[in-house]
Amino acid sequence: MKAGKSHRTKPESVQVIKQRRDGVLKALVQGVPYIQFLGIQFDRRGDELTAILPFAEKLIGNPVLPALHGGATAAFLEVSAIIELSWAMLWDDVESGKIKIDALSDGKMPSLPRTIGFTVDYLRTGLPRDAYARAIVTRSGRRYASVHVEAWQDNRQRPIAQATGRFMMPIHKR
């Protein structure tokens, strides 16, 4: 049922909303071994996600500088982009109740987007400390999507890397 102006339903309790949204995010992130291997976490404010890569010794590429490995930075950006896109894709169905959170946590995750390609620009040396990333879905169509993502460390205005990812959307039955 669509909530029209004529019959406004009582707003849900904040706990119910939080549980549902955090549950979806957890289902997206926790089941992926590589995300756990890198130690990537997600912070959620409403529908805005920030990916966090807590510093770990194993992320170092050049021990002399020392600097984060370009591959670790690329992987962090790619994970951020694909989670943001999947999150945006699921949002409406989760909010409307079409997708039930219990089903997601039981491992019945709908098909997620697949990466076609990914281009990374390295802008500054990744220092041995935590990194953050935010992604924006710049285009999301029926078959393809494009996502832009930026990672930074101490200063949001001084990104360490940016990337654009091209993704194939799963075939959806509407």
Next chain:
Amino acid sequence: MSDKLKVAQQFMSVLPHAHALGMEIISFSDGEVELAMNYDERFVGDPETGVVHGGAVSALMDSCCGAAAMSHPDNSGPTVTIDLRIDYMRSATPGQRIKAKAECYHVTRAVAFVRAQAFDHDESRPVATASGTFSVAIK
């Protein structure tokens, strides 16, 4: 085993991220490098199929391309990635080792140009291709 390959293998073994991903140098000479990474369940991106995450393939490609830039005879020092583009052709078959082959095909005073391909056991169909530029210091 050539001395150059031995030095490169030693260098690789002290890079924490390359070590964490179990990267191994197969060959290293004059702008051409081969790197391999064993299948590991910790690197899986899709738990339902067991396919390795694209990010792990990216890390292998980045290392392989960087090493190819470093191995070029005109280059004297370490390299830093400027940009890297990766295209994924297909999923790597779960359980199979992934091998990347990179070629540094041009070097200027400041930039090395590199392209690479990654394969699983089927070497007739690439899993991914990459192209990138790296900053270098000319001798």
